[in-house]
Amino acid sequence: MRRYIVVLSVLLTALSMSNCKNETKREPNPFFEEWTTPYGVPPFDRIRAYHYEPAFERAMSLHNEEIAAIVANPEPATFENTLAEMDRSGRMLSDVSNIFSMMCAAETSEELMALEGKIMPLLAGHSDAILMNEALFERVKAVYDSRLSRDLTPEQIRLSELVYDNFVRSGALLDEQQKSRLKQINEELSAATVHFSNNILAENNNYKLVLSKSDVERLPASVRDAARVKGSEMGYDNKYVFTLHQPSLIPFLTYSSDRKLREEIYRAYINRGNNDNEYDNKQIINDMIRLRTEKAQMLGYNSYAEYVTSKQMSGSPKAVYSLLEEIWTPALNRAKEELADMITLYSEEHEGNKDFASWDWWYYAEKVRQKRYSLNEEHVRSFFSLDNVRQGVFNLANRLYGITFRPISVPLYHKEVSAFEVLDADESHLGVLYFDFHPRAGKGQGAWCGYFREQSYDKEGKRTAPVVSIVCNFTRPSESTPSLLSLDEVTTLFHEFGHALHFLFTDVPYSGLINVEGDFVELPSQILENWAFEPEMLKTYAVHHRTKEVIRDAMIERIRRSTLFNQGFATTELLAAALSDMDIHSTTKYEPIDVDGFEYNSLYERRGMIPQIEPRYHYTYFAHIFAGGYSAGYYFYIWAEVLDKDAFEAFRESGDLFDRRTAARFREEVLSKGGSADGMSLYTAFRGAAPDKTGLLKARGLWVEPEPEETDTERDTDGEEPEQEPIGRLSNEE
Numbered sequence: 001m002r003r004y005i006v007v008l009s010v011l012l013t014a015l016s017m018s019n020c021k022n023e024t025k026r027e028p029n030p031f032f033e034e035w036t037t038p039y040g041v042p043p044f045d046r047i048r049a050y051h052y053e054p055a056f057e058r059a060m061s062l063h064n065e066e067i068a069a070i071v072a073n074p075e076p077a078t079f080e081n082t083l084a085e086m087d088r089s090g091r092m093l094s095d096v097s098n099i100f101s102m103m104c105a106a107e108t109s110e111e112l113m114a115l116e117g118k119i120m121p122l123l124a125g126h127s128d129a130i131l132m133n134e135a136l137f138e139r140v141k142a143v144y145d146s147r148l149s150r151d152l153t154p155e156q157i158r159l160s161e162l163v164y165d166n167f168v169r170s171g172a173l174l175d176e177q178q179k180s181r182l183k184q185i186n187e188e189l190s191a192a193t194v195h196f197s198n199n200i201l202a203e204n205n206n207y208k209l210v211l212s213k214s215d216v217e218r219l220p221a222s223v224r225d226a227a228r229v230k231g232s233e234m235g236y237d238n239k240y241v242f243t244l245h246q247p248s249l250i251p252f253l254t255y256s257s258d259r260k261l262r263e264e265i266y267r268a269y270i271n272r273g274n275n276d277n278e279y280d281n282k283q284i285i286n287d288m289i290r291l292r293t294e295k296a297q298m299l300g301y302n303s304y305a306e307y308v309t310s311k312q313m314s315g316s317p318k319a320v321y322s323l324l325e326e327i328w329t330p331a332l333n334r335a336k337e338e339l340a341d342m343i344t345l346y347s348e349e350h351e352g353n354k355d356f357a358s359w360d361w362w363y364y365a366e367k368v369r370q371k372r373y374s375l376n377e378e379h380v381r382s383f384f385s386l387d388n389v390r391q392g393v394f395n396l397a398n399r400l401y402g403i404t405f406r407p408i409s410v411p412l413y414h415k416e417v418s419a420f421e422v423l424d425a426d427e428s429h430l431g432v433l434y435f436d437f438h439p440r441a442g443k444g445q446g447a448w449c450g451y452f453r454e455q456s457y458d459k460e461g462k463r464t465a466p467v468v469s470i471v472c473n474f475t476r477p478s479e480s481t482p483s484l485l486s487l488d489e490v491t492t493l494f495h496e497f498g499h500a501l502h503f504l505f506t507d508v509p510y511s512g513l514i515n516v517e518g519d520f521v522e523l524p525s526q527i528l529e530n531w532a533f534e535p536e537m538l539k540t541y542a543v544h545h546r547t548k549e550v551i552r553d554a555m556i557e558r559i560r561r562s563t564l565f566n567q568g569f570a571t572t573e574l575l576a577a578a579l580s581d582m583d584i585h586s587t588t589k590y591e592p593i594d595v596d597g598f599e600y601n602s603l604y605e606r607r608g609m610i611p612q613i614e615p616r617y618h619y620t621y622f623a624h625i626f627a628g629g630y631s632a633g634y635y636f637y638i639w640a641e642v643l644d645k646d647a648f649e650a651f652r653e654s655g656d657l658f659d660r661r662t663a664a665r666f667r668e669e670v671l672s673k674g675g676s677a678d679g680m681s682l683y684t685a686f687r688g689a690a691p692d693k694t695g696l697l698k699a700r701g702l703w704v705e706p707e708p709e710e711t712d713t714e715r716d717t718d719g720e721e722p723e724q725e726p727i728g729r730l731s732n733e734e
């Protein structure tokens with residue numbers, strides 16, 4: 001989900017002049033009209049690429065007028081005449097921005113991409129100008145300073161704090177000289193970010209593994225076919241090409257029996273940005289850590305990690321470390337057990353040698369997995385047709401919350417998209433939900449959930465309902481077979497549907513209260529994943545698409561056990577990346593960093609990581625933290641997993657996974673609240689205590705060795721593991 005923060009005052013004359021040509025040939029701009037579509041959804045049938053630029057231009061200038069009017073108000077600043085007015089301002093801009101960014105992700109074109117490059121800096125400038133508007137800040141500060149003595153609701157106090165904080169974190173309290181230094185730092189950082197990701201792009205594109213038929217004969221047909229398609233796209237006839245992109249790399253590492261080739265491609269992957277060539281990222285990393293540390297200290301924090309976490313649910317690096325390090329040891333111990341299993345197999349195939357390396361992990365893990373769980377992916381898929389899984393999530397939402405989904409006919413941006421009206425238990429309108437399931441040119445990779453319109457209230461208290469969309473890249477149906485999902489894809493649909501429920505249920509009086517902290521965002525999505533493979537749930541939707549046979553207990557059990565497989569590895573590589581991110585952003589006094597040495601010291605020397613596992617990302621291609629929104633935030637995923645596993649326990653404890661009362665409390669205390677209180681307060685209001693970490697360890701199979709013959713599962717969960725330290729609750733104190 002992307003959202004542009006609003007505020008501004010630049011008149012975009014250059015933009016408006018460039019738009020005057022050819023106006024006569026063009027259709028009227030729907031962004032300039034009141035929409036008469038059903039439920040007020042965007043009139044996609046009438047929106048053309050050339051409508052966006054004038055729409056942005058008008059939306060920004062309207063926003064500027066609104067801000068100017070707030071500043072010009074002769075009355076003393078009040079919550080209503082300043083913060084509430086600011087909150088309602090820029091609505092056209094957020095509508096245009098939401099639709100534009102959703103289209104850039106799901107249905108882009110050369111035209112939209114070019115426009116994106118032009119619009120993004122303008123939006124950033126628009127936002128900066130508002131955050132640096134001193135007269136506006138004075139009014140915000142006046143309300144903030146007296147927020148506790150005014151007669152404000154808790155939501156109004158919270159909004160005052162969030163807005164004030166946003167100004168301060170953007171430098172509003174600095175003197176002129178510091179402000180100009182901060183501006184310079186921000187510019188240098190944004191240039192470094194672009195440079196960093198361009199280097200990775202170049203390194204990705206500069207490598208390919210070109211193979212001939214005899215090299216790929218033993219790979220699964222689907223992997224071979226994908227490599228051949230890639231080859232012909234790149235102009236190689238009858239060749240098979242593998243690249244450093246995950247969907248190409250991982251299947252190769254998993255299935256290729258050629259150890260030399262596995263080593264070659266894996267080394268190319270982990271050395272990206274670290275080849276001492278023109279695309280090397282080591283100096284850029286140094287520059288970024290130096291600049292980020294300076295920025296954090298200018299704003300009153302010891303380190304960049306402190307600056308970032310102070311605004312998150314965790315509150316401090318200490319709380320983050322405490323979680324990561326608690327899970328580290330059990331994860332690493334499990335990974336060592338997994339390694340021991342694989343080394344046995346490896347050494348049988350290599351004349352007793354034990355020189356197992358990191359590029360062998362996927363290949364031998366797959367061998368062990370097949371041997372132990374004999375789970376045939378193709379057979380499993382036939383129980384998960386897309387229609388059944390979607391009906392499954394609808395039924396789940398209905399059982400938990402009483403809501404229903406009604407297909408509707410509205411303008412769509414592509415004929416494959418479908419739309420539903422979502423009705424609350426009392427049949428009132430909750431919002432609109434679109435699904436856009438299959439890959440096509442112009443759609444980004446992966447899956448996401450976002451909105452075309454956010455929920456809002458106008459001055460008279462009338463609510464505008466959200467318009468939400470789930471976008472995926474699931475296998476397309478063929479003439480004979482419906483779209484059949486893999487277990488990963490099933491999880492993805494539950495996950496994205498969880499985000500959608502969050503957006504649909506959010507009911508907050510101010511738009512500025514919609515967003516939640518970064519380490520809280522994945523709670524509503526990840527919690528839904530917990531239902532996907534529960535036997536009770538599977539029986540309601542996992543039905544063979546042809547025979548209509550309901551999934552059997554034996555297969556359910558194999559699915560359950562296979563999800564625990566290789567979790568030591570998965571957890572260790574994830575934690576390693578989260579730890580190395582926190583470590584480098586905890587710098588308090590910048591001195592030139594030997595990037596490789598720093599990481600080696602942090603993971604292998606200090607924390608005993610085993611050389612057969614690489615962190616999920618090495619610094620030189622860790623785009624999440626050097627070119628994305630996860631700096632000192634790669635831990636978000638695992639933090640939210642503690643929340644979702646513990647929250648799901650509440651349903652288990654009720655004795656009914658579909659317990660309406662627990663669901664009603666989860667909706668009331670968490671899903672409907674947006675960010676109207678901090679995450680820890682929302683969570684404890686629901687659960688009665690801070691989140692307990694044991695649920696996460698159990699779910700990842702790190703709590704106790706599951707003994708298959710053990711029937712008393714209660715005893716398992718009591719966990720009398722001698723070497724296991726007592727695991728506590730998440731804490732954001734101190």
Ligand SMILES: [Zn+2]
Nearest residue numbers: 495499522525
């Ligand atoms: Zn998510």
